[in-house]
Amino acid sequence: MNHLTTITLMEKGNRKTLLTPIRMAVHSPCSILEATSSTGDLYHAYFYRQQFLAAKKITRSKRSSYLEQALTKGIVFLCPHPVVDKLVSQNETFKNRSLTDLLSFTKRRYTPIEVSQIFRCMDSLIQGDKLFKVMRDVYYDYRRDGKWGKAYSVLLTLEEAFPENQWIASTKHDASFSSYHEKYELNDESLLQHDRSTLEWKLWKNREHPVHRSVWMSSFGNDPSYSIASFSLLYEEQYLNTTEDSFSLFLDTARHHFTQHELKDILIRMADSEHSVIHQAAFRQCIRISAWEEAMTTLIHHPFDLSAQDSRNIKEAIPKVNWDNQLPIEQLSMALIPILKENKHELDSILTACIPILSKTHNLAYLVDWLKPLEKVQCNLPIYQRVQKLLKYAEDPNQQALAGELYYQLGLNREAIDSFSYEMELNPEDPSPVKWLSTLYRETGQADEAAAYQQLLQSMR
The missing domain is CATH 1.25.40 (Serine Threonine Protein Phosphatase 5, Tetratricopeptide repeat)
Structure with a gap:
């Protein structure tokens, strides 16, 4: 198949930068596409539910950042890959945004909780104090409005970004939040109605546990905005603990999202797995x-x-x-x-x-x-016996008839013709090699030669 090899990033002033994808980390809340420019600069493009957010040129990486987490704990696809193509082909030209523009864009499009979750993913791009302020402002807005559950949700996101922060730790254990601790700790099903985005990333983060993986799939697997994440989860599962039912679901999902050639590429990429059911499916595809x-x-x-x-x-x-x-x-x-x-x-x-x-x-x-x-x-x-016999007879002038039959049985018609021709020269009165030559020439599509030997055979009778 023809993989998408470049994407176009529209920068400020309509300046275009062509990027070549290297790898993509499917993670939550944001997935990250790593790409290089023609000048060798490294870029990271951020996506939220398959929606492009922004791309930034990277000069250094920050340890313990969301980026590091996505690349080590997310589901990573090396390019070219049909899953990456599926994401970027939705819009091969991406209009980049500054962080200020991104804040305005996300505030218009998403809830404040989602905005805080998105910016939590930008911790390698934004200075820590500025990022903390953006997220804490969301927390205070909810708290002033008496929306304690939503305020607690933002605290959980803050805790992900700043796990050592004492203000977050003490505020999280404020008595006002006591009724929310267990609900979020147990991923209570009521969160599906009241705080879907937080439930989603918490389930994803703990997807190594079958229960969390199952709840994620049942809750978000049919949502089109999570289609790539859903497929990626099924993809990952085939490596972890594939079963007949799981692999059947994976194949059905893959056939729904990808072409036959893309499915072939996906299965071949998966063939390094130890599971023979994957090898079998790759071969058959x-x-x-x-x-x-x-x-x-x-x-x-x-x-x-x-x-x-x-x-x-x-x-x-x-x-x-x-x-x-x-x-x-x-x-x-x-x-x-x-x-x-x-x-x-x-x-x-x-x-x-x-x-x-x-x-x-x-x-x-x-x-x-x-x-x-x-x-x-x-x-x-029989094949082994035939080849051994042929090795014995092939150079023996007195065994060319046997050699010719063995060559024929092995599908070596040209060599069989040579053997029967030699046999005919040695025994010109014997009709057997003539009959064989007529048959061989006919089977190899040489009608004139076959007719000539058939005529010679008739004259010998």
Whole structure:
């Protein structure tokens, strides 16, 4: 697929800066896209519920900041990646905002609680005292209006940004807030109605716990503004503890949000997981869209138990793959023999399909060595016997008829024609090699030659 390689940042004075995405951290409250300019400057673009907020050129990073938290505890996608494309393709040109403009923009668009949560994410961009003032002003506004629950919510956000601040610690334990401690500590379901944004980031922060993850999905998973976060959560779950039901939901969700080629890219990225269900799905998705090289690469590096249809797909793919040094067919036997040793018919059929490809660059002695792993698993296959016999007969002038039949059985028609031609020269009265040559030329699409040998065969009767 064609990944989005650059995005345009509109700066002050309509100055354009082209940015190349490097990675994206999906986190809460804000996700962060890291990108570089053509001059090598590093930028961080902030998004809230998939809405672009602002981007800033980074000269240094602040330890224990929200940025560090997002990059270490968020769900990180390396670019290019379909999930990143999904976010930035909604608007490939982003009009940047100064922090003053951002404050005005967020105040118009979001609740004061959400504004404080958004600016909490900017702690690596804003001086600590200024950030503290913006957030504390929101707290005081709510408190003056007697909205104690909302004031407490802002305190929790302040605590995230300034965990060592004594004023926050003492204020949080004010008796006026006593009725809210347990409600927020337990993520009471009433918060879904009264303080959704705080409940969301608290659940996300503790998503390693299955209960919190489940509540997050049931509460926010169907909200379009959380669609990327929702998918990312399912994506992460496949690495942590995938199950048949979980992976089925993941695939259904992926098919809803992404194209078939994007789904292939996602599954291939996930193939470094230890879960064979992911390897299987990646292989089958590659086959589905005729991505033959990626299908075989996945199989070689991440073998899995094959169904009968998988085996048929492998045989279909083998002659269509552009085998080279990056994708060596030589490695295929090592991947297939351990997983198909109990299904000898399928294994024999697939290994036989490899022989015409291998014979283009390797001699018969190599083919014998290539099949030797069969001995280690005590798997006696016709293909191995044929190649061993062929190695014995190929250079024997008196065994060219047998060699020709073996070449034919291995799909090596050109070599079979050479053997039967030599046999015909040695035994010009024998009609058998003539009959074989007529058949071989016909099967290789050489009608004139086939007709000539058929005519010769008839004259010998």
